[in-house]
Amino acid sequence: MEMKVNLGKDSYPIYIQKGILEHVIDYIQPIYQGKKIMIISDDQVYGYYGEKLFEQLESCYEVGHIIVPHGEQSKRFDILPSLYSQLLSFQLTRSDLIIALGGGVIGDLAGFVASTFLRGVKFVQIPTSLLAQVDSSVGGKVAVDLPEGKNLVGAFKHPLLVLIDPLTLKTLDERFIHDGMGEVIKYGCIFDQSLFQRLASYSSFEELYEDIDEIIYRCVDLKRDVVEKDLFDFGDRLALNFGHTLGHALEQYYHYEKYSHGEAISIGMVQLTHIAEIHGLTPKGTSQLIKEVVEKYELPTQAHVSTQELKKAMALDKKNIHQKLSYVLLKEIGQCYIYPSDLTFIDVVKEI
Structure with a gap:
């Protein structure tokens, strides 16, 4: 399966195919004629796929690799000098290439490094987690975290290519399959009722x-359409933040140690929809429909965190513009809209 993100000079292809990791060189050579490639990965993913990728690439290029510990903690701003130093030691130039091999953390981290090192180096995304395959590897948003919050230092940097191998x-780990399903469910909630119903119909992950190829393709195609219409996240693209305003705040509240991203936004989707129902802005029973599907994929639906405590984290959200937040609410499953309000919007519940 193949599609193209049409962004003029920043356009790039996306390939989705089981076993594509065995043939990465066939996709890299036509788009990159430079000399050096640096692979950025984590200590888990590189153990599975790093050597296979390295061996393919070294037949045509000088190849290096940077390995960071797995997990959100590796997206800290203060890790960057170490990565830049390793790129300098490798003598990577602006005409060379960085490959992000890993999940959402690696895609964000390597993409941000590529956007800032020497004022910009080309890069390729090879996402290996479900969350990264259906969402974060597409769209060009890259970032690192500050102690005060998630993704507070970032850029827009589009890859030359995205290769997705289901x-x-x-x-x-099974937990991270479920984690990715949080983002898949999100796409059903905001854009595609039939996708939502399909997810509700499966009796097992094996089924x-x-x-999975079709599901990944559908999610990526939905995101591609939004990104083409709204490159810089001020219009239609805000819909992709459904569940994220509360979810990011939960991640930050627990210092990225309790909930994965998909788990946090699953709580955010259910709880925000419940809040919207109380305000009369979403039909009654919608949050229950989401809750049932979220629980089907073993994702949490409530964190039992005080609303007042969570508001402190939400106040630092990068989408908090002039003390206003753009809440993504549902007209129904498959249709969403943006509702501007402030932090008091969630005061109708005592805890999230």
Whole structure:
């Protein structure tokens, strides 16, 4: 399966195919004629796929690799000098290439490094987690975290290419399959009722995995359409933040140690929809429909955190513009809209 993100000079292709990791060189050579490639990965993913990728690339290029510990803690701003130093030691130039091999953390981190090192180096995304494959590897948003909050230092940096191999999901811990399903469910909630109903119909992950290529393609295609219409996240693209305003705040509140991203936004989707129902802005029962599907994929629906405590984290959200937040609410499953309000919007509940 193939599609193209049409962004003029920043356009790039996306390929989705089981086993594509065996043939990465066939996709890199036509788009990159430079000399050096640096692979950035984490200590888990590189153990599975790093050597296979390294061996393919070294037949045509001088190849290096940077390995960071897995997990959100590696997206800290203060890790950057170490990465820049390793790139300098490798003598990477602006005409060379960085490959992000890993999940959402690696894609964000390597993409941000590529956007800032020497004022910009080309890069390629090879996402290996479900969350990264359906969402974060597409769209060009890259970032690192500050102690005060998630993704507070970032840039827009589009890859030359995205290669998605659904076979990598076989080596994921089950928790991170469920984590990725948080983003998949999000797409059903905001854009595609039939996708939502399809997710509700599966009786097991094995059954879902039979269709995983199609599901990944559908999510990526939905995101591609939004990104083409709203490159810089001020219009239609805000819809992709459904569940994220509360979810990011929960991640930050727990210092990225309790909930994964998909778990946090699952709580955010259910709780924000419940709040919208109380305000009369979403039909009654919608949050229950989301809750049932979220629980089906073993994702949490409530954190039992005080609303007042969570508001402190929400106040630092980068989407908090002039003390206003753009809440993404549902007209119904499959249709969303943006509702501007402030932090008091969530005061109708005592805890999230």
